[in-house]
Amino acid sequence: MKTFYLTYFLIASFCIQAQSNFNSKDYSVTLDDIQTNVFDQDSTANAIVLYEYGKSYIDDQTFNLVSEVKRKIKILNSNGFDKATISIVLHQDGSKKEIIKNIMATTYNLNGTSVIHTKLRDSDIYKEQYNTKNTITKFTLPNVKEGSVITYSYTTESPYIYNYQGWEFQDDIPKLYSEYNTSIPANYEYHIKLVGFLKLKVNESAIESTCITVRGGGYADCTVSKYVMEDVPAFIEEDYMTTKDNYLSKLGYELNTVKLFDGRIDKISKTWKDVDKELKSDSRFGRQLSVNVSNESVFPETDPLKRAESIYAYVQNKFTWNEKYNIFGDISIKDLMKTKSGNVSEINILLHNLLEENNIEVLPVLLSTRANGFTTKLFPVISEFNYLIVQATINNQTYLLDATDPYMSFGELPFRCLNGDGRLLDFKNGSTWIEISPKKTSTIQYKVDLKLEENDLLVGKVNVNATGYHAYPLKKSYYSNQSEYLKQYQEKYNLITFSDHKVTSKDKTSFDYQEEFTIEYPTENINENLYINPFLFKLMSENPFKLKDRTYPIDFGYKDAYLYTLKIDLNNNYEILEIPEEVNMSLPNNKGLLIFSTKIIDNDLVLYFKFTFNEPIYNPEYYESLKVFMSTIVDAQKNSLIVLKHK
The missing domain is CATH 2.60.120.1130 (Jelly Rolls)
Structure with missing residues (x-):
């Protein structure tokens, strides 16, 4: 069996007793599903997912990633009507695009003693262009009322097999049963990450022999896995939290290695040593760290701390943050010096370069803001970072600096930066994790x-x-x-x-x-x-x-x-x-x-x-x-x- 990792960020037990009248065993709608209109375990719930099922696998003919979804939802009151509108985002890039098919949806209502079925018509399904690379397929189930039960299912097919389909066990309404099944060929090795605090009821895997065959006699076995959560409470946001994506119970996949049928191995997931090397030579990032800015201003202070504070105040007051992050996008320190306005990376790289040219020991630090979510620490996922700050070491004391805010004091970071650890980029000795936490009360x-x-x-x-x-x-x-x-x-x-x-x-x-x-x-x-x-x-x-x-x-x-x-x-x-x-x-x-x-x-x-x-x-x-x-x-x-x- 191929090896994989299940990362539990934070786990705590939380359980609600499912109401026995509801059928949470399968996709079929029972009379009790329609007749039962209360959920004692959560009186605030507007709707409940009674049953949901997902399955993802590699098609052995097209080698596309196929994902099947089935979901059954009870609408308890009018505030739950929004759960009857379904949106599925599909990605496209040039000639490659994801497709959706086999959409089927039905609304079940009780009329006296009779059950009325209202099916979704094909004409009620529509698509809209979200941006240049994404479309949204939408449909709203018909004839939804308080007490309705709705079911819907669909299949997506994606050529982007490197982005294996994740699964969210938790939502803003309770779920009685949530099951996800995967089949992953042995030549694809993924890091598998379980986020959240809830425990899996079922977590089992087995080997299916020869699930994939190719021309020339090549074949691969598959790891077939089943994950189940039961009685999942609604996730309700409250004050004093970072983004809910840090805590919603879900599975995520990051491709590590592809073993090709000709014997070659394509290493997708890089080490931090690989990432450091790439960032150092990257023209939009690493090379900007060496742009000469010595003619920008003169800082004559002999005391290194006062000199650093003077440089910090200069950048803070002379340059305006345009409220864009864009840390790996278009970065130009020369443009910043001309326009006096720039994104996070440009302003803080300018600060970095000025400090370094004035004999202050500095290193850049990558981090993810509170609204962006936690970063993965088991392996590098560079796309999870969205912010850059500077670490300065002066007289054996370290200071974390961000010059984007005109009201921050030297060594103080904006509140948005307080989101766990950051990655200190030391291209000579190797990058390391550091704590991003205020020293003072x-x-x-x-x-x-x-x-x-x-x-x-x-x-x-x-x-x-x-x-x-x-x-x-x-x-x-x-x-x-x-x-x-x-x-x-x-x-x-x-x-x-x-x-x-x-x-x-x-x-x-x-x-x-x-x-x-x-x-x-x-x-x-x-x-x-x-x-x-x-x-x-x-x-x-x-x-x-x-x-x-x-x-x-x-x-x-x-x-x-x-x-x-x-x-x-x-x-x-x-x-x-x-x-x-x-x-x-x-x-x-x-x-x-x-x-x-x-x-x-x-x-x-x-x-x-x-x-x-x-x-x-x-x-x-x-x-x-x-x-x-x-x-x-x-x-x-x-x-x-x-x-x-x-x-």
């Missing part, structure tokens, strides 16, 4: 110092200090439109009057952002008692975690901390009737901490509220704890009260 702190005047008005100063990724949106908002900045505060907190605003941090590329302003805030007087919600500024307004279960990581991207302090000078005129209860809470294994206390010191009421997240990423088993943690944080800010009365 991002923080935000509100320090509110007020005095309660005799007219029951709170008056005083507020100091805001934010660092890292918490500073970024404040810097961007302020420096992009300073005249409107305070109005945004006023609109968000309409009960507070703001004045005397001042920013005290250095500039828009500082790691921190510091501001201060004066406020006036009226208390609420009910029956001679004063009621004050002490959280004039909310650190978190709602709990972002609402799912019953979450089977994928909680990815904040960075460690962070929140702090809110409030001091109210009671001016010897008020008696305290009620203050908030103290709260002390921690996440399991000290992964986070919440402290909330209120004290009376002399004639001042002092409130201290702090919570921290000590990890950038939490595994799914922390989800329930995080949900409770967040709920406590939000509840404390919404429902805390200070009650006073005049002495």
Whole structure:
């Protein structure tokens, strides 16, 4: 049997009990399938895949890749009607193109005690050109209603046998049964990658002798495999995650080696040593790393760190990112220097070259952004990378740099880059994986110092200090439109009057952002008692975690901390009737901490509220704890009260 690899990125058990009334054993539609209109295991489901079957194999006459698909879906309500519209993307390149055939589809409805079958007509199938290399075949099943069962099947045929058909076990609706069968000739060796957190119910393979024959007496055996998942939960997106493609349970294939019938071996999947060599000599990439830019500017600083910071600031301020990635497309440093605008690779390669020519040790780093998905680490898949940054080593310290954003500080990467590891390209010693993770904790702190005047008005100063990724949106908002900045505060907190605003941090590329302003805030007087919600500024307004279960990581991207302090000078005129209860809470294994206390010191009421997240990423088993943690944080800010009365 040929060898292959099943890569489990992250695996966790998750199970729902299939409702027995539905037939999930085969493609046939039963009366129970039509009559049953509830799915107790997921009351939010709009539709359910009751059964799906896929089969892919190499045709021994045409040697094309043939894929057969069958699917049976229950429509529970009108929000599930979109599942009755099917789109299949087909690729074409010159004279070679994929085709689709044998499309059959039927809608089943109940009319009294009779089952009504409505078949798809050929005239309801249409094609549209998506782009120069892809068409989409579409059809919508007829007569779909709440409670309908739909079935459809089709066959695709592809000349692109190097791109073996993958299979998605998971979707945004539950699936009771999902089966995929493959037949792969022994002369094709693929890396097989299982992505996601769900376990296969069936994972078995066997050898089929002489499945492929060719003229001249050549033949090949095939590895025949069967993969099954049952009771697959719907994948529901929630805050604090990268792209869902990182977590959807699916099979993917990457061709490694083709053994030709004449004995030759065609190595398709390259090693990193091969990739390094190709990238180094590539005219659109590697050669741009040696383009001379010494006449671009002069940087006289003798201290290497200050010189590097000066170069970084120069590129950051003089060149504009056109918001295109295009890291292996058309790259021209000379064009960038003329137009002052370019893509990610052009800007950061210019930064690389300027640093190198000014005696700073630098190397390029390839990565994949959060929206693009994780990269495969078992073997090189260069197409999975879509971004380039620079690593600089100065005085034995490493800094990861990206000059595309005018608000980032030296050594800080845009949030889009925080997506696991990157590939450090060292063409002399060989490339390696490095961690792309912020070294510093991002923080935000509100320090509110007020005095309660005799007219029951709170008056005083507020100091805001934010660092890292918490500073970024404040810097961007302020420096992009300073005249409107305070109005945004006023609109968000309409009960507070703001004045005397001042920013005290250095500039828009500082790691921190510091501001201060004066406020006036009226208390609420009910029956001679004063009621004050002490959280004039909310650190978190709602709990972002609402799912019953979450089977994928909680990815904040960075460690962070929140702090809110409030001091109210009671001016010897008020008696305290009620203050908030103290709260002390921690996440399991000290992964986070919440402290909330209120004290009376002399004639001042002092409130201290702090919570921290000590990890950038939490595994799914922390989800329930995080949900409770967040709920406590939000509840404390919404429902805390200070009650006073005049002495």
